[in-house]
Amino acid sequence: MEFKYLQLERNDQVLTIWLNRPDVHNAFNPDVIQELHSCFNALNQSDEIRVVILAGRGKSFSAGAxxxxxxAQGEAELTDNEADALKLAQMLDALATLKQPAIARVHGAALGGGMGLASACDICIASTEAQFATSEVRLGLAPSTISPYVIRAIGARQASRYFLTAERISAKHAHDIGLVHEVTEPEHLDQEIQEIVEALLLGGANAQTASKQLIAMVSNQPVNNALLDKTARHIAHLRQSSEAKDGLNAFLNKQRPTWVKTTSEE
Structure with missing residues (x-):
C-alpha cells in the first residue's frame, strides 16, 4: 500500500503506520481520513500482520482536525457536512474494530481527533512529554465523533470535566484516568512498545480478535441470563477452533503453539 500522508513500516508481523504531515502536526484532512480508513480496511483482510502501531512523525502524534x-465544512450544506463527518466516524470505527491489536505510540500533542485516535486503539503508550485534550469547545464545537472511544477510555465522569473545559491533560494524569496504559521517558518509548508487542505475539491471533469482540459485547451490559448465554457460546466456539486446540495441546505438552515464532520470549 502506498499513501501520500501515511508511511508504513513493516517489521515481520508488526506494521507501524506513521501519520506523515509533520508540518501541520499530523492534522486530519479528508485525504488523511480516507487513507487511514483504506489502510485499516486492508489490514482487516491480512493474516500476515499481527500487531498494528499508530504513530506520528515530527513533534506531535496528531493535533486533530x-x-x-x-x-470549510461549516460553510457547506448540512447534508454534505454530515456526510463528511460520517467519514471520520467510520474511520475511527475501523480502527477500533481492527482484528489486530492496535497500539497508539503517543509523543507530543494528541489533541481533539488525535486523542480520539489514541482512545480508539486498544493500547496507548505515551511519552512523558505527551499531552492530550478534547479541545473542541474552545472552537465552538464538541468532540462528537471521538466521544465513543474517549468515554470508553476515561468514563463519563472524567469526560464531564474534560469535554467541557478542554484542559490539557499530562501523560501522567492521562494514565491516572485510564486513557494511557504506560508512561515512559521519550528515549524509552519504543522499547516499552516493543515489550508490549512481544507479549501480544505470544497470544493467538484469532483469540485476540475474539477477545476484542468480547470486550465490546460485555462492556456496560447487565449480568443476566442473556449475557451468560452469550459468553458461554463465545468460549464454546473458541474451544472448537484449531487455534485453541493447538494452544491447549502445546501448553499441556510444554511446547510452543505454532503461532509463536522462535524469536519470541516466553
Whole structure:
C-alpha cells in the first residue's frame, strides 16, 4: 500500500503506520481520513500482520482536525457536512474494530481527533512529554465523533470535566484516568512498545480478535441470563477452533503453539 500522508513500516508481523504531515502536526484532512480508513480496511483482510502501531512523525502524534477543513465544512450544506463527518466516524470505527491489536505510540500533542485516535486503539503508550485534550469547545464545537472511544477510555465522569473545559491533560494524569496504559521517558518509548508487542505475539491471533469482540459485547451490559448465554457460546466456539486446540495441546505438552515464532520470549 502506498499513501501520500501515511508511511508504513513493516517489521515481520508488526506494521507501524506513521501519520506523515509533520508540518501541520499530523492534522486530519479528508485525504488523511480516507487513507487511514483504506489502510485499516486492508489490514482487516491480512493474516500476515499481527500487531498494528499508530504513530506520528515530527513533534506531535496528531493535533486533530485541520482547522481550514473544519471551517470549510461549516460553510457547506448540512447534508454534505454530515456526510463528511460520517467519514471520520467510520474511520475511527475501523480502527477500533481492527482484528489486530492496535497500539497508539503517543509523543507530543494528541489533541481533539488525535486523542480520539489514541482512545480508539486498544493500547496507548505515551511519552512523558505527551499531552492530550478534547479541545473542541474552545472552537465552538464538541468532540462528537471521538466521544465513543474517549468515554470508553476515561468514563463519563472524567469526560464531564474534560469535554467541557478542554484542559490539557499530562501523560501522567492521562494514565491516572485510564486513557494511557504506560508512561515512559521519550528515549524509552519504543522499547516499552516493543515489550508490549512481544507479549501480544505470544497470544493467538484469532483469540485476540475474539477477545476484542468480547470486550465490546460485555462492556456496560447487565449480568443476566442473556449475557451468560452469550459468553458461554463465545468460549464454546473458541474451544472448537484449531487455534485453541493447538494452544491447549502445546501448553499441556510444554511446547510452543505454532503461532509463536522462535524469536519470541516466553
Amino acid at each position: 485541520d482547522l481550514n477543513w473544519m471551517k
